[in-house]
Amino acid sequence: MKRIGLLTSGGDAPGMNAAIRAVVRTAIYYGMEVYGIERGYAGLMNEELYKMEMRSVSNIVQCGGTKLRTARCLEMLTKEGQQRAADTIKKYGIEGLVVIGGDGSFRGAKVLSEEYGIPTIGIPGTIDNDLEYTDYTLGFDTAVNTCLDIINKLRDTMTSHERICVVEVMGRHCGDIALYSGIASGAEIIVVPEIRFDLDEIVAKINKSRSNGKHSNIIVVAEGVTSADQFAKNLQAITPYSVRPTCIGHVQRGGSPSMADRMLAAQFGNKAVRLLKEGKGNRVVGIRDNKIIDMDIIEAVSMKKTFNYELYETLQMISM
Numbered sequence: 001m002k003r004i005g006l007l008t009s010g011g012d013a014p015g016m017n018a019a020i021r022a023v024v025r026t027a028i029y030y031g032m033e034v035y036g037i038e039r040g041y042a043g044l045m046n047e048e049l050y051k052m053e054m055r056s057v058s059n060i061v062q063c064g065g066t067k068l069r070t071a072r073c074l075e076m077l078t079k080e081g082q083q084r085a086a087d088t089i090k091k092y093g094i095e096g097l098v099v100i101g102g103d104g105s106f107r108g109a110k111v112l113s114e115e116y117g118i119p120t121i122g123i124p125g126t127i128d129n130d131l132e133y134t135d136y137t138l139g140f141d142t143a144v145n146t147c148l149d150i151i152n153k154l155r156d157t158m159t160s161h162e163r164i165c166v167v168e169v170m171g172r173h174c175g176d177i178a179l180y181s182g183i184a185s186g187a188e189i190i191v192v193p194e195i196r197f198d199l200d201e202i203v204a205k206i207n208k209s210r211s212n213g214k215h216s217n218i219i220v221v222a223e224g225v226t227s228a229d230q231f232a233k234n235l236q237a238i239t240p241y242s243v244r245p246t247c248i249g250h251v252q253r254g255g256s257p258s259m260a261d262r263m264l265a266a267q268f269g270n271k272a273v274r275l276l277k278e279g280k281g282n283r284v285v286g287i288r289d290n291k292i293i294d295m296d297i298i299e300a301v302s303m304k305k306t307f308n309y310e311l312y313e314t315l316q317m318i319s320m
């Protein structure tokens, strides 16, 4: 394989730049050319691409966002859009494609592989950690650390005022950001899409903690359930304690990637190019039990994300 393409697609995630760097450098190591495609599938359809060199990826390993920029491209769901994307790939002599993105981006990659015969490798890049086949997605660790930083600060002021804080985190339909940031921040309660919640039970838990000497409470709510504003309003109506909502929002998607995300990026990017070099396509890379793995893309996108109930129980037992 002589020439590969590379794009980032969907919501950006910390570590995407480090993965871009790993892909470009590995490809150059193997004597391949790399075309960086800007703005995801939209840029692919509009021929927004350029040849990347060794120095194109200097000084980006530590940067959040994505140098190639990204987009959510609805046109990639249409036959016409898919054909235009495939046409660009053929026109520029691109023999293999690396797509860094989440579930939706992988579906586009699957079409290019399956229907247009373009060997494509997916790198899981999303803060949501919502892909079942991999233990972690790129960006999740940094996003959770950002949440922790904010929750730590909230804890200071909530303790001073003896308040209840409701913190809304991202994650789309997946509760992993709430679960991990809830456990690691010492939150008493997490509310996630995977588990039904009962406001009266939450109030009872808060009352118990107050009678046990606690002066403030932290509740982490996943955006897939409700907003911090709404949850705080409902809670304030039935508790005498003062409640304040905070929505962390897009801060979670930015920032310098953590060590864990940089390590994933280096290994995912390297593995993706090695697979193309071996003539493999139609695959995704991931990490399972601390080992870098690859898997058929069709199988990977058809797996349903499972929730870690054991971790949830751990939180129930240690946070009160």
Ligand code: F6P
Pocket (backbone or CB within 6 Å): 011, 102, 126, 127, 128, 170, 171, 172, 223, 253
């Ligand atoms: O998929 C990443 C994510 O940040 C989700 O957690 C969130 O629901 C969504 O993207 C927000 O999307 P946008 O940046 O388009 O508002």
